[in-house]
Amino acid sequence: MSSILGTYKRRDVSFSEGKGVYLTSTAGEKYLDFVSGIAVNSLGHCHPYLVEAIKKQSEKLWHVSNVFTIPEQERLAKRLTDNSFADFVIFVNSGAEATEASIKVARKYFFEIGQPERNRIITFEGAFHGRTLAALFAANNKEHTLGFGPRVDGFDQVPFGDHEALKKAITKNTAAIMLETVQGEGGVRVVPDYCLKPLRKLCDDSGILLILDEVQCGIGRTGKLFAFEWANVDPDIVPIAKGIGGGFPIGACLVNKKVAIGMKPGTHGSTFGGNPLAMSIGNAVLDIILKKGFLENVQEVGNYFEKELKELQKKYSNVIEQVRGIGLLRGIKLKIDNNKFLDHLFQNKMLAVKAGDNVVRLLPPLIVEKKDIDKAIRIIAKTCSEF
Ligand SMILES: *Cc1c(COP(=O)(O)O)cnc(C)c1O
Secondary structure, eight states, rough: SSSSSSOOOOOOOOOOEBBTEEEEEEEEEEESSSSSHHHTTTBBOOOHHHHHHHHHHHHTTEEEETSSHHHHHHHHHHHHHHHHHHHHEEEESHHHHHHHHHHHHHHHHHHHHHOOOOOOOEEEEEEOSSSSHHHHHHHHHHHHHHHHHOOOOSEEEEOOOOHHHHHHHOOOEEEEEEEEEEESSTTEEOOHHHHHHHHHHHHHHOOOEEEEEOTTTTTTSSSSSSSSGGGGGSSSSEEEEEGBBBBBBOOEEEOOHHHTOOOOSSSSSOOSTHHHHHHHHHHHHHHTTSSTTTTHHHHHHHHHHHHHHHHHHHHHHTTTEEEEEEETTEEEEEEHHHHHHHHHHHTTTTEEEEEEEEEEEEEOOOTTHHHHHHHHHHHHHHHHHHH
């Protein structure tokens, strides 16, 4: 019997090695990995450049406290701000911590400008912001919150895509609207450009802040460094995590200078957040993702993936109801049970992960090539033919 508390329903397989888009199990079987640790292994498994970066830094310095100045952290923050709307960055260790920091920044901003009554955040049904208490009740997924009351207050939820409900939900107590630019866990639901632009305007007109959770869709996943770049909007606060560490736990909260004013010394902290080891790896990930042509290639391969998936949808319309997503954040909504489909996919030596709304999420590493996509399509086709 396992000594691990059973909070996960785990597949009975373990992996001993990973290389690029492939994982090898302890039984010696090779799997095509379209999970990437849920959008974490952005550069695939054991990318030589990341291996070198971690080796080099591990021989120099691992950890020092944030009571000291950390050059690697300064550098990663500077690069994230140089390449985005943001003026400042707070480093943490996970997505949930990054969304929690975002909530804190929004509330503190209104406190600082003398409107402490503006402390509520509007969120959307189907959202996922992490498993800490506030993030849990922010997303308000009934399966996730069950038994964890009393509910953490300060969040008001509206249906996904309901513009009228959203407008009605804004009151004199609203501080911000928080949403994922692309809902990941909720079923790979992209917030279209024609919604994001008016959303920005709505926030401006109402004097509230826009928080875009890019923990899953950020750092190149959609073919832009940040998914909101597609709509050409500037949010006020953006939590990121997953892809930035390439497998090493890093979270961050990006903020503009307007909202930064409340966050003075002592208002936030993290023991591990932004330590030299983590930051060297984050910088190495960016070295590759920011290389000329890298994101264009993600777009190209992502479009190819979409085209091929849509062909499959035509051929297996009894199985695939819809192809969703953008870049290399893809999902297929199924007409059959997604868990069953994933079991078959696994038997066929391909890994994917489920999402809400009976969706199978396909998250290859960003270094995936067309030949890997072809292989994935062959396996998905074979799997479809089994139903
Ligand atoms: C995964 C995820 C989180 C939580 O990240 P953790 O690192 O698991 O805490 C938050 N928001 C979104 C959109 C995510 O996909």
